[in-house]
Amino acid sequence: MASEKKQSNPMREIKVQKLVLNISVARYTVRSFGIRRNEKIACYVTVRGEKAMQLLESGLKVKEYELLRRNFSETGCFGFGIQEHIDLGIKYDPSTGIYGMDFYIVLERAGYRVARRRRCKSCVGIQHRVTKEDAMKWFQVKYEGVILNKAQANTS
Numbered sequence: 001m002a003s004e005k006k007q008s009n010p011m012r013e014i015k016v017q018k019l020v021l022n023i024s025v026a027r028y029t030v031r032s033f034g035i036r037r038n039e040k041i042a043c044y045v046t047v048r049g050e051k052a053m054q055l056l057e058s059g060l061k062v063k064e065y066e067l068l069r070r071n072f073s074e075t076g077c078f079g080f081g082i083q084e085h086i087d088l089g090i091k092y093d094p095s096t097g098i099y100g101m102d103f104y105i106v107l108e109r110a111g112y113r114v115a116r117r118r119r120c121k122s123c124v125g126i127q128h129r130v131t132k133e134d135a136m137k138w139f140q141v142k143y144e145g146v147i148l149n150k151a152q153a154n155t156s
Contacts, residue, residue: 010110014076014130014138017108019052021045023101055088057143059103062087065145069136072147076130078139079104107135 024042035041047055062082072078081102086092107130114122139145 012109012128014107014109014134016052016056017048017106017112019047019056020104020106021047021055021101022104023099056103056105058088060143060145065143066148067139067145068148068150070150072132072135072139074132076107076132076135077105078107078135107138 022042022044024044029035029037059080059082063080067078067080071080079102081100082088083100084098085101086098092098109128109130111128112124114120115124136147140147
């Protein structure tokens, strides 16, 4: 009875707070910028709202809705990478070439603002935080995704 009440509470519904896209390897040496080939440089963008959901959907479509268990963190976030940006449906541009990108998704529940607000800042209770198991269950229910162990991924 208590667990049913917990599940039906609208404050317990998990939602996507933000999606962070990261592109992070130099292709060529640019002497004037001091960048060498294969040096770790990064460009990232944070996307929120409906656009984040569309990008997440297209990224998961590339991965065929299969993620590894290790892609999920203890704080309820998860991430994955794709090898080629043209898999997302973006047109190929010869001047930029083909690049991969990482998707990182931050999940939250309603009420997380109390930890981020400026006035009367407070803590989110341990029972209300998103855990690794909550994030995996949300992924499986929302996207009908498959979570693989590392051994299963190697055989596929």
